[in-house]
């Protein structure tokens with residue numbers, strides 16, 4: 402006799418999620434997996450065409466999604482995207498702060514103020530704006546889950562992109578601090594720390610690597626004990642867990658998904 406199975410339930414049924422940088426790469430995978438788990442998804446990105454593609458795939462699969470075209474460096478665009486999301490779906494339960502750029506691949510003494518500002522505007526100030534504008538709606542709705550996509554580069558240093566390391570370290574601590582501040586509002590904050598994932602972002606870094614893309618990708622593979630880069634879905638499944646009530650006791654923590662990179 403086979404054991405009785407529990408009824409199938411959608412892990413994120415009834416939840417509404419905003420995913421920044423949802424049009425491509427890891428953010429795209431997160432949108433698709435959150436929708437598959439039952440969430441209504443707002444695909445927030447500055448790339449309207451790619452964001453529309455993601456929303457269309459979700460709709461074809463029977464899910465619910467809208468596009469919010471916004472640049473996370475603009476507080477007014479972020480505020481509008483958040484209010485449009487609430488107008489459409491009535492609430493916000495999950496925010497995934499995923500949009501980021503890798504910035505200049507230069508040592509600190511060669512990087513310019515403009516390069517510093519461009520990177521921090523997207524990777525840190527963008528996280529601040531989106532979080533700031535979502536919190537009042539989460540408070541009104543009785544809680545929520547905010548997930549900052551940091552990086553292994555927010556945990557350890559390396560000889561590659563110093564400004565990006567600094568930015569990813571900043572969002573790691575923003576999650577911890579807000580986890581403490583907003584615990585009484587039942588809003589959880591966590592960071593995810595991906596190892597290298599094959600997306601447009603890593604291809605951009607490869608394209609400008611002094612030893613060429615092949616050497617760069619081999620170096621990356623060698624840095625990960627598993628011997629290869631990860632896939633966007635490796636990160637998306639972690640986001641589904643942190644978005645769901647399965648992680649209701651998890652706040653202020655770091656979910657490291659890195660093929661063993663930081664275990665060494």
Ligand SMILES: NC(=O)c1ccc[n+]([C@@H]2O[C@H](COP(=O)([O-])OP(=O)(O)OC[C@H]3O[C@@H](n4cnc5c(N)ncnc54)[C@H](O)[C@@H]3O)[C@@H](O)[C@H]2O)c1
Pocket residue numbers: 421422423424425426427428445446447448451471472473474498499500501502523527550551552553594595596597598599600601602603
């Ligand atoms: N790919 C990796 O190896 C890797 C490793 C660790 C962490 N991460 C992090 O994962 C996240 C996603 O990275 P990815 O590799 O999927 O990147 P990606 O370049 O493939 O996609 C980034 C998405 O963000 C959007 N975006 C960029 N700037 C924006 C802005 N100002 N406003 C709105 N949208 C904007 C882009 O249009 C794009 O759709 C980032 O936070 C990145 O730092 C990536």
